[in-house]
Amino acid sequence: MDNPSRSAAFQIGGWLVEPSLNQLTLDERSVRVEPKVMEVLVCLAENSGRPVSKEQFMQSVWAGTVVTDDVLSRCISELRKIFGDNPRKPEFIETIRKRGYRLVQPVVVPTEPATPELHGVEVGQSSGGDNDEMIAWLDADSSSIRSPLKLLSIVWTRRSSPWVWGSGLALIGIVISSMLFANWLRPVEVAEQPPRTVPFTTFPGEELDPALDPTGERVAFSWTGAGDGFDIYVKQIGGETPLQLTTSDGDERSPSWSPDGLKIAYIASKDGLNSIQIVPALPGPIREVAAFGVRSISNIVWSPDGSKLAVSAQNEVYGAYSLYLLSVETLEIVELTHPPRYYHGDTAPSFSKDGGALAFVRGVSGQIQDIYSVPTTGGEPRRLTSDFTEVTGLAWSDNNIVFASMRGGTSSLWRISRGGGTPEWIASAGDDASVSQVSTSAGGNLLTFARQTSDVNIWRYDIGITPGSVIASTRWDSNPDISKDGSKIAFVSDQSGNYEVWTADDRGEGAVQLTTMGAPLTSMPRWSPDGNKIAFVAWQDGAADIYTVDAAGGTPQPVVESPAEDISPSWSADGRFLYFSSNRSSGYQIWRKDLTKLEEDPVQVTSIGGLAAFESEDGASVYFVRPNEPGIWKIDVESDEVSMVLDSLEPTDWGNWEITNDGIYLIRRFQGKALVTFYSFRTRRSRNIATLTNVPDDPSFSVSSDGKWLLFSRIDRSESDIVLMEENG
Numbered sequence: 127m128d129n130p131s132r133s134a135a136f137q138i139g140g141w142l143v144e145p146s147l148n149q150l151t152l153d154e155r156s157v158r159v160e161p162k163v164m165e166v167l168v169c170l171a172e173n174s175g176r177p178v179s180k181e182q183f184m185q186s187v188w189a190g191t192v193v194t195d196d197v198l199s200r201c202i203s204e205l206r207k208i209f210g211d212n213p214r215k216p217e218f219i220e221t222i223r224k225r226g227y228r229l230v231q232p233v234v235v236p237t238e239p240a241t242p243e244l245h246g247v248e249v250g251q252s253s254g255g256d257n258d259e260m261i262a263w264l265d266a267d268s269s270s271i272r273s274p275l276k277l278l279s280i281v282w283t284r285r286s287s288p289w290v291w292g293s294g295l296a297l298i299g300i301v302i303s304s305m306l307f308a309n310w311l312r313p314v315e316v317a318e319q320p321p322r323t324v325p326f327t328t329f330p331g332e333e334l335d336p337a338l339d340p341t342g343e344r345v346a347f348s349w350t351g352a353g354d355g356f357d358i359y360v361k362q363i364g365g366e367t368p369l370q371l372t373t374s375d376g377d378e379r380s381p382s383w384s385p386d387g388l389k390i391a392y393i394a395s396k397d398g399l400n401s402i403q404i405v406p407a408l409p410g411p412i413r414e415v416a417a418f419g420v421r422s423i424s425n426i427v428w429s430p431d432g433s434k435l436a437v438s439a440q441n442e443v444y445g446a447y448s449l450y451l452l453s454v455e456t457l458e459i460v461e462l463t464h465p466p467r468y469y470h471g472d473t474a475p476s477f478s479k480d481g482g483a484l485a486f487v488r489g490v491s492g493q494i495q496d497i498y499s500v501p502t503t504g505g506e507p508r509r510l511t512s513d514f515t516e517v518t519g520l521a522w523s524d525n526n527i528v529f530a531s532m533r534g535g536t537s538s539l540w541r542i543s544r545g546g547g548t549p550e551w552i553a554s555a556g557d558d559a560s561v562s563q564v565s566t567s568a569g570g571n572l573l574t575f576a577r578q579t580s581d582v583n584i585w586r587y588d589i590g591i592t593p594g595s596v597i598a599s600t601r602w603d604s605n606p607d608i609s610k611d612g613s614k615i616a617f618v619s620d621q622s623g624n625y626e627v628w629t630a631d632d633r634g635e636g637a638v639q640l641t642t643m644g645a646p647l648t649s650m651p652r653w654s655p656d657g658n659k660i661a662f663v664a665w666q667d668g669a670a671d672i673y674t675v676d677a678a679g680g681t682p683q684p685v686v687e688s689p690a691e692d693i694s695p696s697w698s699a700d701g702r703f704l705y706f707s708s709n710r711s712s713g714y715q716i717w718r719k720d721l722t723k724l725e726e727d728p729v730q731v732t733s734i735g736g737l738a739a740f741e742s743e744d745g746a747s748v749y750f751v752r753p754n755e756p757g758i759w760k761i762d763v764e765s766d767e768v769s770m771v772l773d774s775l776e777p778t779d780w781g782n783w784e785i786t787n788d789g790i791y792l793i794r795r796f797q798g799k800a801l802v803t804f805y806s807f808r809t810r811r812s813r814n815i816a817t818l819t820n821v822p823d824d825p826s827f828s829v830s831s832d833g834k835w836l837l838f839s840r841i842d843r844s845e846s847d848i849v850l851m852e853e854n855g
Contacts, residue, residue: 136171139218139231142165148551149441157208158541158550161535164186166201168231170219179226194671197623198646200535202227208548259279259653278791301580303554310731315360316575321553323851326574327361332846335563336574337390339383339407342567344573346371346381346390346407347848358392360407372412373407380425383407385432385568391415393423402437402452411516415458416452421445429481429502430568436462436475436484436759444754447471449486451502463488463500463507468753469715470495476521478544479568485510485527485544487517490691493647494665497529510546513666514634515646518562519553519575523853528552528573530561532646533625537561538853539575553851558600566731571853584617584634587802587816596634606828606837607660608632609653614638614677615837616651620791627651627662629677640675641682650694650781650825653677654701661685661695672706672719686719694738694781698745700812705731705739705748714753716837731763734768749790751780758790772805774812781825791829791836793821801825802836 135144142151148164150157159167165187170178183198202219205211211218214306220228263376309400327333328509331350338345343363349354351370356377361368364539372378376396387407394403400423402416416437424438424447434451441448441461449463449472451821462484470489477484484502488509489495498507511517513533520529526541529549535561539552555561555577584597584606597603597617602625605618615630620640625648630637641648643664651662661675664682671693672686686692690710697704704719705727716736719728731739731748739750749763749771757773775783775792783792790805800821805812819839821827826839 128446130172137234137238138174138229141170142208155548156550157548158552159204159208160201160536160538160554162197163201163204163534165203166198170227171233174231174233177222177225177228182226187679197535197787199642200623203644204534229366242560269828282798293458306556321853322853323553323849326363326848326850328847332356333848334576334578334846335380335637336565336576336848337381337383338565338567338572338574339387340385340386340568340841342572344387344407345565345850346383348377348379348381360390360392360406362774369409371407371409374505378403382426382428384428385430389433391426393426395423400439402435415454415457422447425475427477429477430479433483436477438471438473438475438486439489440471442754444756445471447473447499449484458505459627461502462502468709472498472507472519474520476527478522482570482703484621485520485522487520488788489517490670492516493532494670497527497542498525502609510542510544511549513549514647514697516825518560519564520825521564521566521573523566523571523573528564528566528853529683530564530575533586536784540566554855570851573847573853574850576846577849579843579844580841582839583842584615584823585840586634586835586836587818587838589815589833593816593818595840596638597840598634598842599834603846604822604839605649605651606839607651608652608828608837609657610655610831611657612832612835614653616656618649618651625649625662627675629660632813640679642676643682652695652697654697655699656701661697663693663695672704674704674721685721685724693718696738696740698741699743700745701828706742707739716748716750732768734759737780738783742785743787746802749774749785751777751783753777753780758792772812774803778823782823782827783828784829786829786831786833787831791827793818793838800838802838804833 128381129810133146140152145164145168146570148159148161150597165649168408169183169186172483180198183646188775196639202767209218213221216230218231220230222228229561254603262608264848281831299609333349335348336345344360346360351357352377356379358371358378358381359368362555376394379393381390381392389404390407391404394401398417398420401414404413404415418439420443421440427436437450437452438447445467446467451460451462458631463472465488470491472488474487482502485499487495488498494514495514496513499510500507505720516532518530520527525544528541536553539551539561540549542549552703559577560575561575566573567687573782581600582602582604583595584603585593586596587593589839596727601621603619609615613632617628618625619628624644626639627641627648628637645666647665650665651660653660660673660677661674663670663672669689670691670693671684673682673693675686686706688710690708692708695704702722705713706717708717711736714737716731716739717728718731719840720726732750735752736750737753739748741748746763750759756776758771758775759768760771761768774794776795779793792803794801794803800818801814804815821838822841829836
C-alpha cells in the first residue's frame, strides 16, 4: 500500500486529508485541526494497517519535547470526534492494548494523471503520415495535463523527416506558449498562512475585556493601571498612550461600544453592589442604566441597532446566570434565557450582525460548557457544540462564531458556523497561556482577545509558621487533599496537558501521576480512611461520574455512574460508604453509595439541597453545604433532623471546608483575603487561625486530621495582555 509523504494529500475513508493546510474534507464539509493533531494522523497513515507505538508517536511528532501520553490521547480523541469514530467499534482508529494505535481505513494516495488516451490512433502506428502520433496526442482530452517533454520525445523519435522535425518544433513552441498562458490565467493555489497576531498592550498588571469599536480603529479594555482595581481605557490601534475613562475605587469591567462609537457601556462593581453604566467615549458624565444589587453581572454587549444591551447576570442571589435584554431608552429588563437552576448558567452573550440572534456560553460549571444560540425574540436555545469543556469567550464574525475554548485539551481559537457543525481550528494560545474574551470588528477580518498566563500552586501552612510552596510547576496545581495519617497528598494537575490526579508525600516530594483519564476535567480527589484508595470526579461526554483508584496505581474503576452530574465525593469514617452530590433528582442533593453493594442504587440523604458533605467521625451526623446558600448544615443520620451549624461560608467556597474530630475548618473571604477559620464543636465558637492571599474559589483547601497543618492553592502569577489578530477565514 502506498503511504503519503509528510505534506502530500491523501484519502482515508472518503476524507481528503491535506497536511499542508491542516485540513480534512468530506464532501462539502472541511475541518481545520491543530498541527500536532495532523502530524499524529500522518504518522498513522504512514503506517497504515500497522500498530504505531506511543514511542513512535513521540519520536515522530514530539521529537525533542518532553510530553506525556495524555497529549497523544487528546489528539486521538480529536480525530475520532471528526471521523465520528466509536473507539469500542472502530472504523478509523483502533486502540491496540499495550501497543498503541492502528489506522484501520486504507490510505489512498492520488497518483499523477496518466498519459491521455489517444483519440482514434494508437501511439507507434501511422494512419496517414509520420506526424499522426503527434496530431493524435494534441487531439487528446483537453482536460488532461499534457507534457511538452512527451511531445518532444515523439518529435525526436520521428526526426527522420525534416518536415516532421521542423513542424514539430514549431508545434512545441505553440503548445508550450499556450500551456504557459493557460497556467498564467489559472488561479494559483496557495496554502493558507497562519493568522498574523501582534501585541496590542504590554502594560504592567492585567489588561482584560478587549472590545473593538465599530470601525476597527480603537479598542476599549479594562486595566489595573493605577493598582486599585480595574478601570476602563481606550487605545487607538497604532497609538501609544491609552485614554482613561473611569476613575472610581471599585472595578469597571466588560466594556461594550455603542454602534455609533460614541458611548461605552460597562459593568461597575463597588462595595459588593453591581450596576451597568454608560460613559462617553471621550471622558464625560457617567449614567447608570441598571442596578443589580449583590447579584453578580458577568458580561454585557450592545445590540447592532443600539436600542438594547444583552446582559449576563445572576437571576437570584447566588443563582445561575441568565441572559437579559435591557432597553437603553426605557430601562426595561426582560429575561431571555432560563438555565437549569443549579447550572453555572449563561454567559458571554454576543449579537449576530443582523441582531436577530444571541450566541452565548451555557455551563453546568465554569469548566463544563458549550455554545448555544437563541433568537432575540425569545425561544428555546439551540446547542451548537457538544465539547463539554471550558469556553472562555466568543464573538460573531459575519455568519460565523469565533470562540476561545479548551476544545482538544489546549486553549485555542476556533470558528463555527451559526448553524453549528464541526468547529474549525484557527490558532492556539501558545505554551502556558490561554485565550479569552474575543471581540470582532463590525466589518473586516480583525479580532482581538486577551492572552492570559497564570500559575496556581499548592502551599503548606504549619500553624504558626510561615507558609511555603510544596507542589509547584508552571501549570495548574490545585484540589489538594491530605491523607488521614498525614503522610500523603493527593491533588489535581494539568502538568501532563490534561487534568489528572497526582500524589506526593506530605512535603510535595516524589510527585507521581496516578490517572490518565484524558477527560475534559478531573477534580476533587479524596483519600479513603485507610489511605489505600482515592475517590475522584471525571467528566466524560458531558456527565460527571465518580471513580476510585488504588493509591499505588492501576486502572480507575467507576463506582457512581449516571447521566446526571455526580460530584464532590467523600468517604464515611469506616470507608464503607461514599457520600456525593448529584442532580439526578430535584436539584443537587447529597447521596450515599454502599461500596460493598455496588449493584444497588445510592440512597438520598438530603432533601433541601446539598453540594458537598462530610460524615462525622462517629458516623452519627453528616455535615453539608447547600447550593447557592451560605452556611454549613448538619443532618442527623437516624432522625433526619436538619440544623444550621455556621452561616459564614459563602456559596463560592462550597469546596473550601473540612471537618476533624474537634471542629470545622473553613475559608472566609474578607477584603480580598482568605481567612482560615476554626469552629470548635466543644465551645461552639469560631476563631481565625491564618490569613492567606490569592486563594482561588475552586476547591483549594485541606487540613490534616490533627489540625496542625493545612494545604491551600494559591495563584502565584496572573498576567494578561491584549492581542490583535487578522483572520484568514
